[in-house]
Structures are given as C-alpha cells and as structure tokens.
Amino acid sequence: MSHTLCRSSMLSDPRVWSFLTQVDAAEAETCRKAGCPRCGGVLHSARYPRKPYGLAVALRGDVWRFSFCCAACRGRETPPSVRFFGRRFYVGALFLLVSALALGGGVRLQTIARRSGIPVRTLKRWRRWWQETFPTTPEWRVKRGALAPPPGEAPLRWLLRTMRGHTLRARLLRSLVWLMPWTGSCALGDGRTMSAESVSVMTA
Ligand SMILES: [Zn+2]
Numbered sequence: 001m002s003h004t005l006c007r008s009s010m011l012s013d014p015r016v017w018s019f020l021t022q023v024d025a026a027e028a029e030t031c032r033k034a035g036c037p038r039c040g041g042v043l044h045s046a047r048y049p050r051k052p053y054g055l056a057v058a059l060r061g062d063v064w065r066f067s068f069c070c071a072a073c074r075g076r077e078t079p080p081s082v083r084f085f086g087r088r089f090y091v092g093a094l095f096l097l098v099s100a101l102a103l104g105g106g107v108r109l110q111t112i113a114r115r116s117g118i119p120v121r122t123l124k125r126w127r128r129w130w131q132e133t134f135p136t137t138p139e140w141r142v143k144r145g146a147l148a149p150p151p152g153e154a155p156l157r158w159l160l161r162t163m164r165g166h167t168l169r170a171r172l173l174r175s176l177v178w179l180m181p182w183t184g185s186c187a188l189g190d191g192r193t194m195s196a197e198s199v200s201v202m203t204a
Contacts, residue, residue: 041072
C-alpha cells in the first residue's frame, strides 16, 4: 500500500503476520479438538482463502481463514481470529488502529480515509459499530464485569490504554487476542479463548 499509515504500520512486517497466523492456528486446533459444539461430531478442515485488505502485498498471497465442517451435522464452525475481525475485508489490526483513530476525534475522517485508503463511509460504519453495537454484545457484558472500565470511556480506547505493553504493537496484539471472542463462533460464551494478558507478544 502506498499510503503512510499502512507503510509505517506493523502490517508490512512479515514477523507480525506470522505471529498472528500462529495464534490463529493454535486457536483453531483447540476448536477442532473440542469437536462440534452442536452434536459433538468430528470437525474436518474447511478453511477458505481470504484476500485481506490492508496487508502488505508481499504477504497477501496464500492466506487462509481457518474453518471447520462437522462430519455428522455438516455445521460450520469458524474459530476466533486475531487476523480477521469477523467478515470484514480489512485485517483485524488495521480495523483496530483505524477505528481508534476515528473514535479519537482528533483527526478528521477525511484525513484518515486519505491516509489509510479506507472510504469515509466504511470508517463511519466502524465507528458506529464500536459506539452502538459493541457495548450491547453479550461478550462485552461478560468482559466488562471482570475488568470494570470507567463509565463513559469508549471500549476500544479503554482497551488499547489498558493492555499491557511498552509499544503500541504489543498493546495492539494483546487487544486483538482479547477481542477474539467477537471474531468466531467456536469460543463464544464458553471461555475457551486464551487470556490476552497471558500471551507473550513480540516486543521488538
Ligand atoms: Zn455437528
């Protein structure tokens, strides 16, 4: 990508992408071993290719979203991910970074759009999701009870501020792990997702 936001970000660092892929692979394996949450059947790989927007071109080939299909009931299970935030085209790290900027209010959306290459209407949609949808999710109600953010603070800003780490990269990576319950179907509600603070993230 030619714009400064992405060129200077960690999204062009192959070590970061490789780290995120390993986290996803470990989570997928946990999901597979647990079997189908509906019928207990054996899960078979049904991964599918993704073309993640926002990732450096060199890293964009051969990217797969881990996913499973139950051998018995044919149901699909897609594990949580630190690389993809649900079905969004953009990679999770970019979604978080840019959302934090858009929620901050210090930079105009038009400027963020120009620097990131992400359309203003998408930025508005993301901002609305964080402001209106995210606080109403059951996952947030569970997490909020455990961590008690100050009332009134936007969840994403609170998260990026709270996550341990000396660098933005470390805090961002931990935030992605923390947000995994929002990104897949396997771990919803059952607490199987690993704890964000226990993950050793790259500090370089
Ligand atoms: Zn099943």
